[in-house]
Every structure is written in C-alpha cells, then in structure tokens.
Amino acid sequence: MNKQRRRLFIGLAFLLPNLLGFLIFTAGPVAFSFGAAFTNWDLQGSPVRFIGFDNFVNMATDNGFWLYLVNTFYFLIGIPLSIVGSLAVALLLDSKIRGIVVYRTLLYLPSVTSGVAVMILWKALYNPDFGPINRFIESVFGVQGPNWLLSTQNLAALGVEKVGFVPMQFGFGAREAILIMGIWGALGGGNTLLYLAALGNVPSELTEAAELDGANRWKVFRNVTWPQLAPTTFFILVMSFIGGLQGGFEQARVMTGGGPAGTTTTIAYYIYNKAFVELQMGFASAVSLVLFALIFAITLLNWKFGNRETTY
Secondary structure (H helix, E strand, C coil): CCHHHHHHHHHHHHHHHHHHHHHHHHHHHHHHHHHHCCECCCCCCCCCCECCCHHHHHHHCCHHHHHHHHHHHHHCCHHHHHHHHHHHHHHHHCCCCCCHHHHHHHHHHHHHCCHHHHHHHHHHHCCCCCCHHHHHHHHHHCCCCCCHHHCCCECCCECCCCCCECHHHECCCHHHHHHHHHHHHHCCCHHHHHHHHHHHCCCHHHHHHHHHCCCCHHHHHHHHHHHHCHHHHHHHHHHHHHHHHHCCHHHHHHHHCCCCCCCCCCHHHHHHHHHHHCCCHHHHHHHHHHHHHHHHHHHHHHHHHHHHHHCC
C-alpha cells in the first residue's frame, strides 16, 4: 500500500463515524419515509400494503391540510420584520459606546434560555385577564386588549373552517401572538450575531471615503454598508424560510395546542398529529414529502433570484 492510499484510508477512518451517523439517523429515515408515503402504514396492526398516490389524493381533498398550509405561510410574514429588526439591533450594537459588551450579552441571553420556558412566560404575558400586555393596552389606550391565544381573529381576516376571507375575523388573535413572540425572539438572536460579524467586515476605508464625499449616515448605509451585507442577508433569508416552513410545532404544542380551532396548527404540527396521535404514519410521511418538495422549490427560487444581490 503506497503512502497516498494509506493517507486516504486513514482519512476515511476518521470520517466513518460521522458518515455512519448521517446514514443511520438522517439518510436512512428520509429514504424510509419516502417509501412509507406510498403505503397505508398506520401502527394499528393493519397489513402494510402499497397504495400508490392515495395518501396524496386524500391530502389534496383534506380541508385541514390547506388550512394548515395557509397558517404556515401566514407565520412567514414575520421573516422580513425579523430581518429588519435584527439588522437594526446589530447596527445599534455595532456602536462604539461604553459597556457595549454588556448590552450585547443581555440581548443575546434569551437565545440561550430554554425555548419552552420562554413560551410559558409569553403565555402568561398574553393572558387576557391579568397579563401585563393587556394591562398596558388598557392603561395607555383605554381599550380592552385582545383575547390573544384564545382568539381566532387575525389581521388577514382569514376564515376558520375553510380557506377564505371573512371580514368579521379581522383583528388580533393567536396567530399575531405567536408572530410577535417570534419577532421578539429574533432580536438579539443568531441573525443579529451574523449581522454584527458582517458589519465588522465592512471595509472602514469605504465608509470613510463616502463620509469625505459628503454622504450622510443614511447614504453611507444605503450605498456602502447595505451592499456589503448582501451575502449575509441572503443566507439569513434562505435559512429563515427553511426554518419557517419546518417550524411552528413547539409554539403550537406549548402555547395553544394548535388552537383555537386549528388557527395556529402548522404543517409540522399537522404531521405530528397524523403520525403520533392518529398513528397514520403513511399519510404523515406523504405530508412530509410534500413539505420537503415545497422547501426545496422555495429554496431554489431564493437561490435563483436572491443570489443576484450578493454580487457587488
């Protein structure tokens, strides 16, 4: 065995544990789920048999699937707000003021706190009777606050029983409560850290040259800083869409149980209910496959159109 081949085998030996872990815990379950999507597997003792595209046909005719898909996309509204908020916080934290390290630490602390604990805290804040949010609304604006997690109302006036617009549904409800909590969680979190790192890599000579040319702070940001942040923004946008389409389970499970009337149930929570509550593993696998295709398609669109802005 020559020296080059020996080095190759040594390298593969070091990679083998990682590769086995990927095959056993990621690639294997994904392939198994793909096959299960075309069966009637239900964990109730029925013989497993191939049923073709029946699960997908049933999914397409299931009103709940479309309602939960709309819920999933509704929660994506928070992505641009989260990105803008994270960038604004990063610009503030990039200031050279005394004690800035303390401010950065305090803003990042909620990100390392247990997610369930934070959600339970927010659930108490949203309590319509004694929650501080409604108390603040009543004391400042003199009006009664929304029912938040108990309300099916939403700013898009979406219906409850079927996809459509119902004017009487306009207002603040459980969807907005989860949106606000998500936007708050993004401020000072991982996106802010990414923007802080990107701001530190903006060449100071470009900023100084723009200021010498008479550009004010907005023009410096618009024409110098923002273009330099384009790759970071693109990465955050792509990952936020992927996380948003996959997310919503923890919030729905802890804060609302998917209610009221399924208004906070996302596709991820729908998959959980079908698989582990109704034990319809084949159907849940089919929904997972559709979710994968949806994420893949949206990621390709983001890559095709959003990647153009990363060249400067």
